Amino acid sequence: HSGSISHLVLEPYDFLFDTAVDAYNKGDWLTVILNMEKALRNKATLRSVKAQCRINCANQTVFGDSLSGSGGAIPGAGSVDDLGFFQKILKRADCVYSCESEKLGSRTMHLVAYFKINMLDKAVAAAHTFFVANPDHVEMKQNLEYYKMMAGVTQEDFKDLEARPHMAQFLLGKSYYSDDSFGLAADHFEVAVDEYFTADKECRVLCEGTYNYDGYNYMEYSADLFQTMTDHYMQVLNCKQNCAVELASTAGKLKPFEDFLAAHFNYLQFSYYNSEKYEKAIECAKTFLLFNPEDAVMKQNLAYYSAVLGDDKAEPLSARQVVKLYMQQSILEKELLYFGYEAFGIAFVDPDTWTPAEVMPKKLRDKQKAEKETAARITEEIGNLMKEIETMVEEKKKDTSEMAIIIPPHEVGAPLFDNVKVTMTSQQLNGSERVLLDGVISEDECRELHRLSNAAALKGDGSRGNPSPHSPSEMFQGVTVLKAVKLGQEGAVPLKSARLFFDVSERVKMTLESYFGLDAPLYFSYSHLVCRSAIAEKQEEREDLSHAVHADNCLLVSELNECVKEPPAYTHRDFSAILYLNDDFEGGDFIFTELDAKTVTAEVRPQCGRVVGFGAGKENPHGVRAVTKGQRCAVALWFTLDPVHQEKERIQAEEMLRMFSTPVNAEFMQKEVSETPEPQQATPALAAQFSADQGFVETKSDDKPAEKGPDAAADSETDKTETKPVKTKTDTKAKAAPKAKAKAGDKAKTKTASKPAAKKDGKQVKTQAKPAVKKTVKAAAKTDSEKDSESDKQEL
Ligand SMILES: O=C(O)CCC(=O)C(=O)O
Numbered sequence: 001h002s003g004s005i006s007h008l009v010l011e012p013y014d015f016l017f018d019t020a021v022d023a024y025n026k027g028d029w030l031t032v033i034l035n036m037e038k039a040l041r042n043k044a045t046l047r048s049v050k051a052q053c054r055i056n057c058a059n060q061t062v063f064g065d066s067l068s069g070s071g072g073a074i075p076g077a078g079s080v081d082d083l084g085f086f087q088k089i090l091k092r093a094d095c096v097y098s099c100e101s102e103k104l105g106s107r108t109m110h111l112v113a114y115f116k117i118n119m120l121d122k123a124v125a126a127a128h129t130f131f132v133a134n135p136d137h138v139e140m141k142q143n144l145e146y147y148k149m150m151a152g153v154t155q156e157d158f159k160d161l162e163a164r165p166h167m168a169q170f171l172l173g174k175s176y177y178s179d180d181s182f183g184l185a186a187d188h189f190e191v192a193v194d195e196y197f198t199a200d201k202e203c204r205v206l207c208e209g210t211y212n213y214d215g216y217n218y219m220e221y222s223a224d225l226f227q228t229m230t231d232h233y234m235q236v237l238n239c240k241q242n243c244a245v246e247l248a249s250t251a252g253k254l255k256p257f258e259d260f261l262a263a264h265f266n267y268l269q270f271s272y273y274n275s276e277k278y279e280k281a282i283e284c285a286k287t288f289l290l291f292n293p294e295d296a297v298m299k300q301n302l303a304y305y306s307a308v309l310g311d312d313k314a315e316p317l318s319a320r321q322v323v324k325l326y327m328q329q330s331i332l333e334k335e336l337l338y339f340g341y342e343a344f345g346i347a348f349v350d351p352d353t354w355t356p357a358e359v360m361p362k363k364l365r366d367k368q369k370a371e372k373e374t375a376a377r378i379t380e381e382i383g384n385l386m387k388e389i390e391t392m393v394e395e396k397k398k399d400t401s402e403m404a405i406i407i408p409p410h411e412v413g414a415p416l417f418d419n420v421k422v423t424m425t426s427q428q429l430n431g432s433e434r435v436l437l438d439g440v441i442s443e444d445e446c447r448e449l450h451r452l453s454n455a456a457a458l459k460g461d462g463s464r465g466n467p468s469p470h471s472p473s474e475m476f477q478g479v480t481v482l483k484a485v486k487l488g489q490e491g492a493v494p495l496k497s498a499r500l501f502f503d504v505s506e507r508v509k510m511t512l513e514s515y516f517g518l519d520a521p522l523y524f525s526y527s528h529l530v531c532r533s534a535i536a537e538k539q540e541e542r543e544d545l546s547h548a549v550h551a552d553n554c555l556l557v558s559e560l561n562e563c564v565k566e567p568p569a570y571t572h573r574d575f576s577a578i579l580y581l582n583d584d585f586e587g588g589d590f591i592f593t594e595l596d597a598k599t600v601t602a603e604v605r606p607q608c609g610r611v612v613g614f615g616a617g618k619e620n621p622h623g624v625r626a627v628t629k630g631q632r633c634a635v636a637l638w639f640t641l642d643p644v645h646q647e648k649e650r651i652q653a654e655e656m657l658r659m660f661s662t663p664v665n666a667e668f669m670q671k672e673v674s675e676t677p678e679p680q681q682a683t684p685a686l687a688a689q690f691s692a693d694q695g696f697v698e699t700k701s702d703d704k705p706a707e708k709g710p711d712a713a714a715d716s717e718t719d720k721t722e723t724k725p726v727k728t729k730t731d732t733k734a735k736a737a738p739k740a741k742a743k744a745g746d747k748a749k750t751k752t753a754s755k756p757a758a759k760k761d762g763k764q765v766k767t768q769a770k771p772a773v774k775k776t777v778k779a780a781a782k783t784d785s786e787k788d789s790e791s792d793k794q795e796l
């Protein structure tokens with residue numbers, strides 16, 4: 001063991017992670033950031049100690065030594081060899097064990113629940129998305145900018161904590177390369193190669209961890225010694241193979257760089273050529289050819305360099321040994337893995353593109369070929385089908401435009417769900433964009449939601465807001481989806497009922513989209529389960545309405561027969577739907593009126609499962625007649641066509657419901673989340689999704705260095721026909737072959753080889769992908785007062 005005993009006292013990162021999750025739910029971003037950073041740092045330390053221990057121990061106990069003391073050949077030597085092998089394994093295990101506990105203190109302290117590690121990785125990925133990859137996520141960005149400002153944290157602190165030197169060097173090299181600073185580029189690519197192998201070594205030893213029972217029931221897994229060893233070993237090898245992918249991955253890039261290691265040598269060869277270091281250029285070209293022996297452009301480049309240097313000098317130069325060894329080892333691993341695939345069916349997907357075809361067993365190759373052909377056939381068939389469907393849709397469109405003559409323009413759809421029936425159309429309701437549907441939910445569902453409303457009202461503190469906002473003769477109670485879910489989480493109402501609230505409103509939304517034949521989807525703008533209860537002693541000589549006549553997205557000025565579409569009206573609301581839950585009350589009929597708010601054009605009697613749906617604008621002024629006895633309950637829903645205005649609370653509710661439905665995650669949600677939700681709080685899952693849609697900073701496939709089209713300028717001065725090398729492009733999007741960089745030095749240096757006839761214009765075509773423009777964030781997170789006014793407005 002190493003002499004120095006230094007105990008690292010690390011706060012367990014699962015604990016830090018828990019704290020961060022708690023803080024996340026409370027919207028306390030500062031705490032999230034601090035703990036997440038610490039968790040990442042500790043995880044990195046733990047990782048490096050483990051890697052160091054394994055590397056040291058591997059050096060101390062190399063397999064293949066003869067067993068000390070066991071001298072000559074004795075009968076049954078095979079078993080002695082086996083023993084020797086296992087002795088080494090035991091020694092290795094022991095060495096790792098004591099090394100780790102010496103460095104980290106008690107071992108159990110660092111045993112971490114594995115799902116939490118996975119969660120951490122997910123969170124890290126999400127954090128990357130937030131911090132690095134997604135300058136366009138306006139809301140998340142605003143929040144982060146705001147909290148960063150508060151904390152006095154600078155952008156530097158948000159740098160990818162796990163950014164590893166090999167990647168940093170590679171990216172630096174690339175940026176020098178695209179600036180035509182080839183000397184510096186070569187320096188950084190060289191360091192990158194060195195760092196790559198260091199990182200690869202580390203990555204590989206870290207694969208020698210515990211067996212992951214993924215897919216098996218841990219308790220039921222039983223295998224004999226060799227089966228167990230094989231299973232575990234195959235897993236380790238798979239993991240090691242995957243290091244190539246891991247090392248090629250970086251934050252802010254959706255996909256790993258392709259042919260990452262080979263790419264280094266592609267960049268290097270051209271950088272050396274431009275620095276007139278032909279020996280090195282040749283060495284690197286040859287190294288690149290180890291990966292892609294048939295690469296025509298590289299073969300051509302190599303021929304050119306060799307001609308310049310002189311074939312006799314070029315010949316003895318060989319590809320890098322370290323790469324040869326790396327490939328040999330990797331191929332051995334692949335062969336073993338393929339053997340495991342064939343013998344035991346342990347799946348292996350080769351992550352490398354350079355693997356020689358013959359490494360894969362012929363049987364598998366044939367199978368893959370057949371599968372590819374099938375896939376191609378299916379794709380073709382699907383294509384044909386799609387075409388057919390398109391034609392059918394076209395025809396259908398023609399039909400429906402003819403139908404539109406009879407039926408009002410928007411009401412072309414049929415209800416989506418079987419039990420739903422159209423009771424009245426716009427025409428029958430004497431207006432436009434109106435519908436009355438029945439059978440949208442069942443009696444049982446009505447009862448459950450009615451109960452939910454009353455249970456939630458009981459829990460409500462009653463002090464918040466006016467209990468009778470619409471009529472002094474009635475009590476008004478309301479609960480949002482998020483509130484219902486939170487109450488469900490606390491156990492104050494059945495979680496099942498909260499979920500029903502959510503699902504039912506989803507059903508109404510789909511029904512409306514379908515019925516009104518909307519091309520664009522509707523988004524929830526607000527969802528409210530509301531009951532109006534008559535106050536018995538306040539019913540005499542009552543003349544008011546339960547809900548005065550109004551329109552949902554404009555301010556009705558009945559004196560002028562006008563509706564002004566301006567704030568504080570919810571101008572973004574486009575459709576409204578009221579789902580009724582009961583009819584055992586007196587009064588409470590829904591009415592449509594003219595713009596004068598007096599002339600009633602249609603009346604609807606609420607009943608369980610009935611939905612009145614209508615456009616939210618001036619064409620549909622409406623109100624509710626006084627509820628004079630009993631309690632009238634309904635789910636009131638407003639929809640918008642503009643995703644920007646969708647209800648953030650609902651997204652949060654959905655996220656929580658999803659968490660509850662996965663047992664592992666439910667644990668994170670046991671604690672109460674903040675009382676007033678942040679209106680702008682998006683979930684990591686959503687943010688990641690967003691980025692998947694919008695793309696990351698660098699989604700362009702600039703990872704392929706190729707497209708090394710030969711320079712058109714063939715030599716005309718000498719009889720040699722070698723073509724001058726062409727710069728590797730860094731962006732495959734630019735299709736035109738970039739010009740070779742012509743240097744003044746070429747003329748002097750070129751001895752035997754051809755050089756381009758015409759001197760190239762010195763300006764290099766810029767082919768580097770432009771970095772995404774960072775948006776300047778003007779507004780910080782919303783202030784509390786803004787939030788309050790927003791949530792209060794909803795209940796008016
Ligand atoms: O409850 C109803 O029937 C209608 C309520 C309404 O129009 C509203 O809240 O905007």
Ligand SMILES: [Fe+3]
Nearest residue numbers: 551552576622
């Ligand atoms: Fe309304």
